Amino acid sequence: MDSEIFEKYKKGDRSCLIPLLQDIQDKYNFLPESELKEIAEFLEMPLSRVYGVTTFYNQFRLIPLGENVIKVCRGTACHVKNSANILFNLETTLKIKAGETTRDRKFSIEVVNCIGACSIAPVITVNEEYYGRISVKDIPKVLKPYQPATRAGNKPKVKETNEQEVSK
Amino acid sequence: MNSFLEKCCDECWHSKDKPCDLFIQCCNEGPLCHHNAECEKEIKSLNKRLRYEEHDIPVIFIGMGTCGLASGALKVKEAIEAELKKFNIIARIEPTGCIGYCAKEVIVDIKLPGQSRVSYCEIFPKIIPQFINTTLVEKKIYQENLLGTFGEHTIELPAIKNHAFFKRQTKVVLENCGIINPDSIDSYIAVGGFKAFDKVLRLKTPEEVIKTISSSGLRGRGGAGFPTGKKWELAFKRKSEIKYLICNADEGDPGAFMDRSVLESDPCRVVEGMLIGAYAIGAVKGYIYCRAEYPLAIKRLEKTIQQCRDYGLLGDNILNSDFSFDLTIKKGAGAFVCGEETALIASIEGKRGMPKPRPPFPADSGLFGKPTIINNVETFANIASIISRGSDWFSSIGTKNSKGTKVFALSGNITNTGLVEVPMGTTLKDVVYEIGGGIPDKKKLKAIQIGGPSGGCLPESVIGTPVDYESLKEVGAMMGSGGFVVMDEDTCMVDVAKYFLQFIQSESCGKCVPCREGTKRMLEIIERVPVSYKGTKNKSDQLQRFKGIIHLRRLADVIRDTSLCGLGQSAPNPVLSGLRYFKDEYEVHLYERKCPSGVCKELLVYTVDNSLCSGCGVCAKKCPSGAIAGEKGHAHYVIEEKCIKCGMCFDSCRFNAINVN
Numbered sequence: 152m153d154s155e156i157f158e159k160y161k162k163g164d165r166s167c168l169i170p171l172l173q174d175i176q177d178k179y180n181f182l183p184e185s186e187l188k189e190i191a192e193f194l195e196m197p198l199s200r201v202y203g204v205t206t207f208y209n210q211f212r213l214i215p216l217g218e219n220v221i222k223v224c225r226g227t228a229c230h231v232k233n234s235a236n237i238l239f240n241l242e243t244t245l246k247i248k249a250g251e252t253t254r255d256r257k258f259s260i261e262v263v264n265c266i267g268a269c270s271i272a273p274v275i276t277v278n279e280e281y282y283g284r285i286s287v288k289d290i291p292k293v294l295k296p297y298q299p300a301t302r303a304g305n306k307p308k309v310k311e312t313n314e315q316e317v318s319k
Numbered sequence: 320m321n322s323f324l325e326k327c328c329d330e331c332w333h334s335k336d337k338p339c340d341l342f343i344q345c346c347n348e349g350p351l352c353h354h355n356a357e358c359e360k361e362i363k364s365l366n367k368r369l370r371y372e373e374h375d376i377p378v379i380f381i382g383m384g385t386c387g388l389a390s391g392a393l394k395v396k397e398a399i400e401a402e403l404k405k406f407n408i409i410a411r412i413e414p415t416g417c418i419g420y421c422a423k424e425v426i427v428d429i430k431l432p433g434q435s436r437v438s439y440c441e442i443f444p445k446i447i448p449q450f451i452n453t454t455l456v457e458k459k460i461y462q463e464n465l466l467g468t469f470g471e472h473t474i475e476l477p478a479i480k481n482h483a484f485f486k487r488q489t490k491v492v493l494e495n496c497g498i499i500n501p502d503s504i505d506s507y508i509a510v511g512g513f514k515a516f517d518k519v520l521r522l523k524t525p526e527e528v529i530k531t532i533s534s535s536g537l538r539g540r541g542g543a544g545f546p547t548g549k550k551w552e553l554a555f556k557r558k559s560e561i562k563y564l565i566c567n568a569d570e571g572d573p574g575a576f577m578d579r580s581v582l583e584s585d586p587c588r589v590v591e592g593m594l595i596g597a598y599a600i601g602a603v604k605g606y607i608y609c610r611a612e613y614p615l616a617i618k619r620l621e622k623t624i625q626q627c628r629d630y631g632l633l634g635d636n637i638l639n640s641d642f643s644f645d646l647t648i649k650k651g652a653g654a655f656v657c658g659e660e661t662a663l664i665a666s667i668e669g670k671r672g673m674p675k676p677r678p679p680f681p682a683d684s685g686l687f688g689k690p691t692i693i694n695n696v697e698t699f700a701n702i703a704s705i706i707s708r709g710s711d712w713f714s715s716i717g718t719k720n721s722k723g724t725k726v727f728a729l730s731g732n733i734t735n736t737g738l739v740e741v742p743m744g745t746t747l748k749d750v751v752y753e754i755g756g757g758i759p760d761k762k763k764l765k766a767i768q769i770g771g772p773s774g775g776c777l778p779e780s781v782i783g784t785p786v787d788y789e790s791l792k793e794v795g796a797m798m799g800s801g802g803f804v805v806m807d808e809d810t811c812m813v814d815v816a817k818y819f820l821q822f823i824q825s826e827s828c829g830k831c832v833p834c835r836e837g838t839k840r841m842l843e844i845i846e847r848v849p850v851s852y853k854g855t856k857n858k859s860d861q862l863q864r865f866k867g868i869i870h871l872r873r874l875a876d877v878i879r880d881t882s883l884c885g886l887g888q889s890a891p892n893p894v895l896s897g898l899r900y901f902k903d904e905y906e907v908h909l910y911e912r913k914c915p916s917g918v919c920k921e922l923l924v925y926t927v928d929n930s931l932c933s934g935c936g937v938c939a940k941k942c943p944s945g946a947i948a949g950e951k952g953h954a955h956y957v958i959e960e961k962c963i964k965c966g967m968c969f970d971s972c973r974f975n976a977i978n979v980n
Binding site: 165166167168169170172173194203204207208209210211225226227228229230231232236239240243263264265266267268269270271272274281282283286287288 | 385386389390421422424570571576579611612649650651653655666667668669670672687729730731732771802804806810815818819826941965966967970971
């Protein structure tokens with residue numbers, strides 16, 4: 152049991168469920184089954200209810216993510232600027248679908264409704280890094296620093312996002 | 320003194336545990352409890368320093384909202400720091416929020432001692448050496464990236480307020496955004512912050528506050544436009560020991576980012592609005608329900624709330640009165656429906672975010688069964704200005720039924736993307752062409768999408784429509800939270816309708832049948848429209864394609880009339896407005912099986928232009944279905960049967976040799 156997380160909350164207070172789940176997920180990167188059981192016991196509610204909440208919200212996941220998480224914004228502004236193509240390209244490059252993780256656990260692709268950076272659409276984020284005004288042609292460059300170095304000593308730098316031209 | 324919390328001398332006794340009722344007034348005009356020329360000078364100088372009117376070293380302001388950071392503000396900061404070190408210049412670097420001109424981030428302002436603040440745009444690390452050399456070493460204006468000055472203007476140095484992007488705007492909510500340091504409560508107090516709350520607490524009764532808000536004509540900025548004063552009155556009249564106040568910062572509308580920007584750039588203003596609201600309705604506890612996708616906004620809010628507690632502006636017996644109020648941040652977990660008030664309440668209670676039928680309205684029985692008021696971020700951000708400048712001032716801005724200003728998030732195919740605040744009644748045309756700078760690449764405007772998934776797409780023919788709650792509804796859109804996505808001629812309206820339906824369909828909570836099943840059926844109908852002959856497998860499929868469109872309108876009516884909450888009730892809007900204004904486009908898709916904008920992939924045919932193809936083979940390598948064949952060095956060709964129309968070849972070709980028809 153992660154006492155340091157549970158300590159912050161009142162036992163049996165069901166309104167703590169979502170923050171509790173968020174904290175657990177922050178720690179483990181996903182929600183392990185054992186922790187869900189602990190939560191249900193701690194908040195004195197049925198496990199089915201905890202599971203119900205977990206699956207209702209987009210944020211929670213029951214399977215672990217890869218080392219690098221690519222989030223593709225699919226907001227309206229990004230859609231107008233062709234983010235569907237970017238997602239498709241990422242999917243074919245990494246050979247996984249959105250919501251999946253590569254077999255070597257290096258990359259996961261997630262689709263988010265809107266990151267709120269519509270002014271620099273289309274946007275993707277890799278871990279915490281934002282890449283704005285991205286085009287399909289930029290994708291290999293963006294992914295390179297995160298990929299395992301295939302050719303030794305050949306680690307090109309990512310071109311800074313702001314230097315990129317607004318591309319359609 | 321470096322902050323207002325420090326005491327000017329031993330006479331001052333304000334602290335968190337022993338608050339002084341004149342604290343806010345004292346910060347600006349103090350000291351009030353004793354006379355001391357030294358203290359007076361000290362406080363005055365602190366105010367001036369915090370307003371950057373008095374300083375002996377240069378101050379460099381860097382726009383560090385999410386948009387600034389995404390454009391590389393941190394790298395700019397590092398580069399500036401390195402450059403300052405090189406020249407041995409001592410300067411203060413002050414982070415600010417977003418001034419709204421997101422298209423031109425990173426925005427850096429320079430203020431030299433005794434001179435006015437000058438703003439520069441599109442500052443990138445590689446120009447920093449030159450930039451710092453010109454502005455700080457030679458102390459000249461760096462003309463290339465000049466945006467304008469905040470002070471007196473000349474021909475060489477234009478005023479920022481006369482800049483085309485800012486000229487037509489009236490800033491009320493965004494007044495301090497990009498100007499002050501959002502991490503410091505002191506800089507908010509120095510520009511007159513918390514004065515309105517102080518006035519309310521000492522001089523006004525809750526009834527008077529509600530009356531002021533009612534007569535100002537302020538309506539909820541979250542989309543529905545319910546009069547705020549009326550809402551507060553309902554809660555005020557309910558007798559209950561515990562009442563709650565909730566700030567709705569669950570800005571789920573794709574394409575809207577006003578709330579994020581306000582929370583990142585001026586969080587204190589929202590807290591002050593909430594304090595006034597809590598005092599008016601008698602709330603003891605408040606929540607800010609913020610999306611987890613906005614980590615920076617949450618971080619800044621947390622800091623602000625902590626500072627407010629330290630200053631005695633949140634907690635028990637605020638400023639030595641009998642008013643107590645505290646705030647908690649609740650992080651949303653990514654569900655669009657939680658923007659609906661009853662769903663939001665359910666989410667705070669730790670349940671699945673599903674709406675409940677109303678009545679009972681939250682003002683009667685809301686969070687944990689207690690009277691609850693929920694207002695949008697922008698609504699709260701308006702409150703302080705209404706109190707300090709008066710309801711007459713507020714109602715003088717705007718139109719007959721919609722008062723004040725509205726913040727829009729301009730995005731999509733428009734030159735000046737960013738945040739704009741315009742008086743209600745400004746026409747769409749002015750927003751797009753005057754402020755937004757028109758459509759880039761000399762393309763034509765096709766549609767303006769207002770109000771997110773609940774709003775509609777408006778064509779050029781109604782571009783003269785003023786922005787206010789009623790006019791927008793009349794033309795088939797709605798104010799929504801303020802997303803303003805501009806679409807040019809390369810956007811396909813069938814594709815846009817499909818996009819919104821997909822969004823609504825995946826975000827429908829599933830509680831009521833019309834929304835859960837109805838939107839799914841609508842999506843299926845729309846999905847059948849952009850399908851090639853090859854895709855429609857048999858004759859009955861082709862028949863369904865036409866039948867569906869006939870049923871679409873009736874289906875939309877049923878969903879609108881019978882859904883439980885706003886999400887379902889407004890779900891058909893993007894489709895209905897599309898059918899109303901872009902009927903020909905639907906017809907071309909239906910009868911001719913063509914997509915005039917070249918977006919609906921299934922209707923496209925890809926061919927290789929033999930004269931341009933160099934035979935490099937990149938497209939063949941990229942093609943996920945192996946539909947491109949050819950020998951290296953010779954022109955390639957597309958095998959139509961295998962092509963899945965993904966467009967990878969088009970995107971990857973460096974010679975523009977792929978034709979799309």
